[in-house]
Amino acid sequence: MPSFNRRSFLQLGLGVTVLGAVGCSPAKPAAQKQDSRTFTIYWNAGHSYDTYQQVFDQFGKDHDLQINWQKFQWPDLTTKLTADFRSGNVPDLVEEVSAGTGTQYGLAGHVLALDEFAAADKEFGFPGDYLDQAVVARQYEGKTYSIPLHLTANGLLFYNKAMIETPPATWDEFLEAAKGATKDKVFGCSLNSDPSYAAPYYNQQGVSFSDVAAKQFMQPADAALKTMQFLQDLVYTHKVSPAPVATTDYSGPQKLFSANRAAMFVSGPWDIGPIRQGSPDLDLGVAVPLTGAVQSAAMAGSGLMIPAKAKDPKLSWELITRLGAVQTELAATKEAGMSMPRKSWAADPAVAADPNLAVIAKSLAVVAKQDIALSASGKAAQIQELWKKAYQQMIIQHAPVGPTLDDFRKQAEAAL
Amino acid sequence: VIRRRQAITAWLFLTPAVLFFALLFFLPIGNQLLTGGYDSAGTSFVGFGNFTRAFGDPEILHSFLITLGYAAGTLIVGTAVGLGLAVILNQSLRGRTLFRSVLLIPYLTSVSIIGLLWRNILDPQVGILNRLLEAIDLPGQTWLSTHPLATIVGITVWSSAGYTMVLFLAGLQGIPGLYYEAARIDGAGPWRRFVSITLPLLAPTTLFVSIIGLISTLQQFALPYIVTGGGPGNATSLYAHRLFLVAFNDNDFGYASALSVLLLIVVLILSLAQLRIGDRTDA
Numbered sequence: 223m224p225s226f227n228r229r230s231f232l233q234l235g236l237g238v239t240v241l242g243a244v245g246c247s248p249a250k251p252a253a254q255k256q257d258s259r260t261f262t263i264y265w266n267a268g269h270s271y272d273t274y275q276q277v278f279d280q281f282g283k284d285h286d287l288q289i290n291w292q293k294f295q296w297p298d299l300t301t302k303l304t305a306d307f308r309s310g311n312v313p314d315l316v317e318e319v320s321a322g323t324g325t326q327y328g329l330a331g332h333v334l335a336l337d338e339f340a341a342a343d344k345e346f347g348f349p350g351d352y353l354d355q356a357v358v359a360r361q362y363e364g365k366t367y368s369i370p371l372h373l374t375a376n377g378l379l380f381y382n383k384a385m386i387e388t389p390p391a392t393w394d395e396f397l398e399a400a401k402g403a404t405k406d407k408v409f410g411c412s413l414n415s416d417p418s419y420a421a422p423y424y425n426q427q428g429v430s431f432s433d434v435a436a437k438q439f440m441q442p443a444d445a446a447l448k449t450m451q452f453l454q455d456l457v458y459t460h461k462v463s464p465a466p467v468a469t470t471d472y473s474g475p476q477k478l479f480s481a482n483r484a485a486m487f488v489s490g491p492w493d494i495g496p497i498r499q500g501s502p503d504l505d506l507g508v509a510v511p512l513t514g515a516v517q518s519a520a521m522a523g524s525g526l527m528i529p530a531k532a533k534d535p536k537l538s539w540e541l542i543t544r545l546g547a548v549q550t551e552l553a554a555t556k557e558a559g560m561s562m563p564r565k566s567w568a569a570d571p572a573v574a575a576d577p578n579l580a581v582i583a584k585s586l587a588v589v590a591k592q593d594i595a596l597s598a599s600g601k602a603a604q605i606q607e608l609w610k611k612a613y614q615q616m617i618i619q620h621a622p623v624g625p626t627l628d629d630f631r632k633q634a635e636a637a638l
Numbered sequence: 639v640i641r642r643r644q645a646i647t648a649w650l651f652l653t654p655a656v657l658f659f660a661l662l663f664f665l666p667i668g669n670q671l672l673t674g675g676y677d678s679a680g681t682s683f684v685g686f687g688n689f690t691r692a693f694g695d696p697e698i699l700h701s702f703l704i705t706l707g708y709a710a711g712t713l714i715v716g717t718a719v720g721l722g723l724a725v726i727l728n729q730s731l732r733g734r735t736l737f738r739s740v741l742l743i744p745y746l747t748s749v750s751i752i753g754l755l756w757r758n759i760l761d762p763q764v765g766i767l768n769r770l771l772e773a774i775d776l777p778g779q780t781w782l783s784t785h786p787l788a789t790i791v792g793i794t795v796w797s798s799a800g801y802t803m804v805l806f807l808a809g810l811q812g813i814p815g816l817y818y819e820a821a822r823i824d825g826a827g828p829w830r831r832f833v834s835i836t837l838p839l840l841a842p843t844t845l846f847v848s849i850i851g852l853i854s855t856l857q858q859f860a861l862p863y864i865v866t867g868g869g870p871g872n873a874t875s876l877y878a879h880r881l882f883l884v885a886f887n888d889n890d891f892g893y894a895s896a897l898s899v900l901l902l903i904v905v906l907i908l909s910l911a912q913l914r915i916g917d918r919t920d921a
Binding site: 300301304305308415464465467468469470472477478481483538600603604607611612615616618619621 | 762786866868882888893
């Protein structure tokens with residue numbers, strides 16, 4: 223049996239201490255440890271189409287890269303990205319949740335302005351071949367911080383043709399149709415717990431969510447009150463919509479619709495695929511946005527950003543050009559029914575002949591202008607969270623509309 | 639000389655553990671404390687500004703109050719349910735080993751799965767529970783909207799009851815049968831035996847359960863995040879969820895760090911108070 227003296231104890235202790243210190247020392251950021259041949263992409267789980275998988279596979283093969291395609295729900299992607307920006311351990315390409323997010327990150331120095339890449343790559347056709355609204359919403363003071371991947375309109379009216387013969391065009395018709403379709407276990411319509419789905423409605427009353435220059439929110443106030451009261455009444459007065467359930471998931475109305483428990487709901491093209499796949503027998507109708515004081519929809523659609531500390535921004539740009547190529551856009555549309563931002567996509571005969579895509583194209587023409595200054599203020603996420611609270615209080619908890627809106631305005635103005 | 643050698647030996651053996659805690663616990667806490675002294679941009683030192691700001695922030699006060707409500711509800715109901723199950727399964731019942739194992743499954747299941755499971759069960763429109771209630775002609779529930787916090791308490795109790803039960807079972811099995819026998823001879827009924835023997839002798843277990851439960855409930859984040867997203871409104875935005883929003887939504891890591899240090903202080907105070915109460919009870 224070996225004998226231990228003081229020296230051997232000291233040696234042992236020192237050895238264990240060093241091992242412990244090495245083992246416990248903060249881990250090096252994964253990206254630095256990762257093989258430089260690994261290319262990391264953050265993506266929304268709902269957009270993980272086979273089309274994109276094929277693009278990534280080919281890209282990896284062409285450059286001898288291992289593609290690390292990480293998929294998240296939007297809130298988780300945002301959380302991960304925020305943490306990554308702080309640690310400096312960033313992915314090589316990121317899908318942007320919506321127009322303006324890239325601007326917010328770009329102004330903080332976290333993502334690159336892409337104008338120089340685009341200018342040097344005439345063949346890609348940015349911004350010339352892109353619909354203006356998708357580009358303008360991503361620009362601030364002459365710089366573009368993301369390239370549009372999808373361009374959609376939130377405000378399309380989804381209806382079940384077996385329950386609604388003629389789609390309503392105005393708010394009054396919508397209410398009447400909802401009342402007519404509401405029966406024992408079927409609701410005439412279904413509201414979403416996600417507050418961004420209220421945007422088409424308040425846009426249709428000419429309400430602007432924010433005017434940062436004037437430090438105002440949800441104005442004009444009387445029109446905002448009318449909108450939110452209308453939505454609240456759908457649930458509690460007319461009882462034509464169930465009160466939505468507060469979750470981080472925005473697919474509640476679509477699921478209810480697919481289960482033949484709701485006759486109508488307002489959403490965007492991303493719900494066409496799940497309905498077709500989940501309920502192939504359902505006679506789906508998609509109509510243009512409703513008309514309140516005006517006909518309007520809210521712009522939606524993700525983009526692509528390159529983190530400022532990405533390993534090789536040129537390589538990231540090359541992948542953007544592949545993902546944004548019109549052939550990729552057409553393939554993704556064919557696969558998932560998603561609408562795209564290129565003018566050449568809209569002009570393609572396959573798109574022009576599709577009745578649902580024609581409706582989307584009409585809707586894109588009436589999307590309301592976004593207040594770019596809100597994203598640039600860096601307070602957009604904080605104010606959206608305040609709006610979420612107010613919206614859920616009004617629609618789920620039946621809080622009085624006027625005071626709740628006033629409260630939201632005060633809090634949002636203070637946050638700004 | 640021998641004593642000195644023994645001391646050195648002891649310190650040498652302790653060093654890895656001390657280093658482990660210093661690097662992985664105390665260093666991050668110190669870093670947190672330091673970050674808490676900076677503004678949202680992380681550039682200007684604001685002293686205790688972030689700490690004092692928390693006391694005047696209505697959202698933080700709201701989240702703290704509902705967290706206390708959540709902790710109280712979970713501890714009281716959870717302890718009662720865990721103890722009840724332990725008492726039942728401490729009897730010589732047929733299949734009790736199976737029941738004990740089955741009751742422990744929710745505790746061993748990931749909180750994400752539990753959250754998604756209950757969110758789907760409780761959904762008023764497409765959830766299984768309302769389908770069942772409908773089938774037996776009972777009105778449907780909308781608890782996620784009408785009683786969101788109580789629902790989160792219920793889910794927590796459901797998921798942790800098995801663990802609490804195991805702790806109480808261990809405590810129950812440590813009570814000598816002799817005491818019960820003596821009490822029975824003296825004419826004490828089951829309730830009297832439970833109140834006068836079981837409960838007092840389970841006091842250390844109860845204290846342990848309540849301290850562990852308090853610490854975990856005050857830090858609860860995942861369940862409301864998954865089940866309700868902190869809503870409706872801010873009804874289930876518990877303290878840790880609010881802290882998360884301050885950090886990752888408002889991008890104010892200085893304030894979020896200060897809030898996390900305040901939570902640590904509250905947990906320490908409440909845990910110490912519980913230990914003091916426990917000491918007095920023992921005395």
